[in-house]
Amino acid sequence: GAVVSQHPSWVICKSGTSVKIECRSLDFQATTMFWYRQFPKQSLMLMATSNEGSKATYEQGVEKDKFLINHASLTLSTLTVTSAHPEDSSFYICSVGNSGALTDTQYFGPGTRLTVL
């Protein structure tokens, strides 16, 4: 299956700063990637679908201006948490699919733990 990496693995930042998280598909060209977040000891939440060369599709309740997604190449999608606040602290995970469909085989990255002070 696809190998997916995320960078950084963890990040601590001050409130008000912006943080960029990278998701790379190392051996697979992905036209679609997915971004999730997971609160401590809680369930996952699908945030958005990242489409290469076009705008991301955001799930209901996810602020587009707060969580900026850029999918500029077939191997890289970035999630930028703008003006981060403590409530944005979470585990952010990306995934890559074979066909671009969420319900097909997904390969998940190892996640990025964001802590906003």
Next chain:
Amino acid sequence: GQQLNQSPQSMFIQEGEDVSMNCTSSSIFNTWLWYKQDPGEGPVLLIALYKAGELTSNGRLTAQFGITRKDSFLNISASIPSDVGIYFCAGQPNSGAGSYQLTFGKGTKLSVIP
């Protein structure tokens, strides 16, 4: 919006025992997904279900899409220590064009006693 109830929240079982967990929804879903997550890692998609009544296996795992389309079950047979982790269900309604509206259950934490 949709609500998913996943149970049990946690379970401790002896190695070799069978395990069963389920998710129920307040509304109809068109797709059910089951994931496993190890601590500190991203989840792994185990099984995807697309039709009411569908029964799908993946090794020792078997999942079923309930007839009412409001529930799904995951069974693990002959559990082994590496089955330890948190299992999440997720459901997707027929949302049409646009977002997936994927809803996750809160997870079942499985511990296997050797």
